[in-house]
Amino acid sequence: xxxxxxDPGPLSVPEGAIVSLNCTYxxxxxxxxxxxxxxxxxxxxxxxxxxxxxxxxxxxxxxQVDKSSKYISLFIRDSQPSDSATYxxxxxxGGFKTIFGAGTRLFVKA
Amino acid sequence: xxxxxxxxxRVICKSGTSVKIECRSLDFQATTMFWYRQFPKQSLMxxxxxxxxxxxxxxxxxxxxxxxxxxxxxxLSTLTVTSAHPEDSSFYICSARDTNYGYTFGSGTRLTVx
Numbered sequence: 001x002x003x004x005x006x007d008p009g010p011l012s013v014p015e016g017a018i019v020s021l022n023c024t025y026x027x028x029x030x031x032x033x034x035x036x037x038x039x040x041x042x043x044x045x046x047x048x049x050x051x052x053x054x055x056x057x058x059x060x061x062x063x064q065v066d067k068s069s070k071y072i073s074l075f076i077r078d079s080q081p082s083d084s085a086t087y088x089x090x091x092x093x094g095g096f097k098t099i100f101g102a103g104t105r106l107f108v109k110a
Numbered sequence: 111x112x113x114x115x116x117x118x119x120r121v122i123c124k125s126g127t128s129v130k131i132e133c134r135s136l137d138f139q140a141t142t143m144f145w146y147r148q149f150p151k152q153s154l155m156x157x158x159x160x161x162x163x164x165x166x167x168x169x170x171x172x173x174x175x176x177x178x179x180x181x182x183x184x185x186l187s188t189l190t191v192t193s194a195h196p197e198d199s200s201f202y203i204c205s206a207r208d209t210n211y212g213y214t215f216g217s218g219t220r221l222t223v224x
Contacts, residue, residue, distance in 0.1 A: 006153075008151070034213070036215075041201070041218070041220065042217055042218060043114075043116070043203045043205075043215035043216050043217045043218045044154070044203070044215045045215065046213065046214070088153060088154070090213075097156065097159070098144070098156070098205075098213055099156075100153045100154045101153060102152065102153045103152075103153050105151075
């Protein structure tokens with residue numbers, strides 16, 4: 001079993017839709033959870049970071065963590081074509097080692 | 111915010127030659143930097159953790175003698191791919207940890223070995 005599981009997609013939605021991206025993780029010891037966005041041929045950029053269960057909002061983005069289920073989500077409201085990218089979830093393990101999900105490719109159609 | 115500069119962004123080299131990739135933290139000191147490799151449509155795979163002033167820690171399966179990492183200062187880490195072969199062609203990305211446990215990534219280097 002992979003430490004972080006993420007559906008690679010692709011996920012295609014119309015502009016304005018609410019997007020839900022999800023990951024599961026296997027180790028309850030993971031404490032820090034992050035979402036990155038990666039455009040083609042670019043390095044990932046940090047979108048959201050959280051370390052507690054519950055929701056964290058930043059503009060159109062909401063990160064949700066459910067530690068009891070070992071489930072993390074990223075919601076994008078009013079999705080735009082510019083949101084088209086690969087979204088990677090990540091967890092921080094011991095020694096600050098970051099483990100990434102496979103990434104979900106998102107396409108937002110105008 | 112924290113910025114990590116990575117150079118070159120793209121390099122083509124002949125098989126058997128060595129290539130050096132630089133990763134610099136521009137506005138913060140990074141005692142720890144990370145080097146990743148990413149194949150097309152796949153996720154980032156950690157290759158090694160680079161610690162300033164000490165030897166890098168390599169992940170299982172990564173050849174230490176092939177991927178040389180030097181972290182000589184608090185703002186610079188380098189990855190040298192020695193005796194490169196076509197199978198080393200990939201996208202290499204560095205990252206540095208900032209104080210908020212966030213990781214800032216460089217823009218990546220696309221290596222093509224011909």
